[in-house]
Amino acid sequence: MSSAPLDILAIAAHRDDVEQTCGGTLLKSAQRGQRTGILDLTQGEMGTRGTAEDRAREAADAAKILGVGWRRALDIPDGRVENTWENRLKVAAVIRETRPRMVILPYWKGRHPDHYTCSVLGYEACFLAGLAKLDPAAALSSQQSELSKERTGGPFSPHRPFKIIYATLYYDVRPSFVVEISEQFEKKFASILAYKSQFCDQEAGKDLFPAQVEIRARVESMARYYGMLGGVAHAEPFLQKEVGLVEDLLAIPVKSI
Numbered sequence: 001m002s003s004a005p006l007d008i009l010a011i012a013a014h015r016d017d018v019e020q021t022c023g024g025t026l027l028k029s030a031q032r033g034q035r036t037g038i039l040d041l042t043q044g045e046m047g048t049r050g051t052a053e054d055r056a057r058e059a060a061d062a063a064k065i066l067g068v069g070w071r072r073a074l075d076i077p078d079g080r081v082e083n084t085w086e087n088r089l090k091v092a093a094v095i096r097e098t099r100p101r102m103v104i105l106p107y108w109k110g111r112h113p114d115h116y117t118c119s120v121l122g123y124e125a126c127f128l129a130g131l132a133k134l135d136p137a138a139a140l141s142s143q144q145s146e147l148s149k150e151r152t153g154g155p156f157s158p159h160r161p162f163k164i165i166y167a168t169l170y171y172d173v174r175p176s177f178v179v180e181i182s183e184q185f186e187k188k189f190a191s192i193l194a195y196k197s198q199f200c201d202q203e204a205g206k207d208l209f210p211a212q213v214e215i216r217a218r219v220e221s222m223a224r225y226y227g228m229l230g231g232v233a234h235a236e237p238f239l240q241k242e243v244g245l246v247e248d249l250l251a252i253p254v255k256s257i
């Protein structure tokens with residue numbers, strides 16, 4: 001993997017979250033020649049189906065389908081994503097290493113505590129990464145610092161992303177904008193199915209997991225719903241905290257009437 005700065009880094013709690021919430025958008029960016037990456041905070045060891053090793057292999061397959069050039073999973077415990085100083089440092093070290101212009105975080109409300117905690121943790125890590133006098137690798141415990149240097153070849157200079165947006169697909173909130181993924185939809189769906197241990201029909205966890213045909217129906221109806229809001233076939237929803245800035249009124253998309 002090359003060490004050139006990323007254009008876009010998507011951060012999520014679990015392997016397969018990014019595929020579901022913004023996989024089509026990442027693929028579309030890659031198709032435009034932008035460098036994309038995914039940081040998963042956990043490795044999936046608490047999953048009902050499959051092991052963390054299964055999920056690592058599946059995550060690599062999904063990244064390939066989405067044209068993502070950089071992907072890593074941190075060692076934060078699955079089901080216990082906490083917004084601690086140590087976890088913020090771990091994410092800040094990755095922000096410095098990958099130097100993204102844009103970071104995509106999960107929306108800050110949701111059913112799963114790992115998801116909404118990841119949102120706040122990610123935001124605060126982006127802030128920390130820009131503090132000139134902070135060295136995240138050195139501030140981590142000595143063992144973790146060794147690990148971090150070994151993996152990253154750091155330390156890296158301060159960096160803050162220019163833009164942070166929130167992927168809202170897991171929560172019923174009106175997005176600020178949607179990204180059309182009509183041409184990317186089939187590959188987005190293929191990247192979700194790359195998690196064979198989770199989504200292929202099987203006995204284990206049958207009562208917890210929907211059947212594959214049901215998954216297709218859900219993923220597609222969400223994409224079509226957000227597509228409809230934007231006047232296109234399929235889309236993914238995002239929220240930004242800032243207002244939109246317009247140069248030319250006549251270039252604003254989406255029909256009003």
Ligand SMILES: [Zn+2]
Nearest residue numbers: 013014017112
């Ligand atoms: Zn998740």
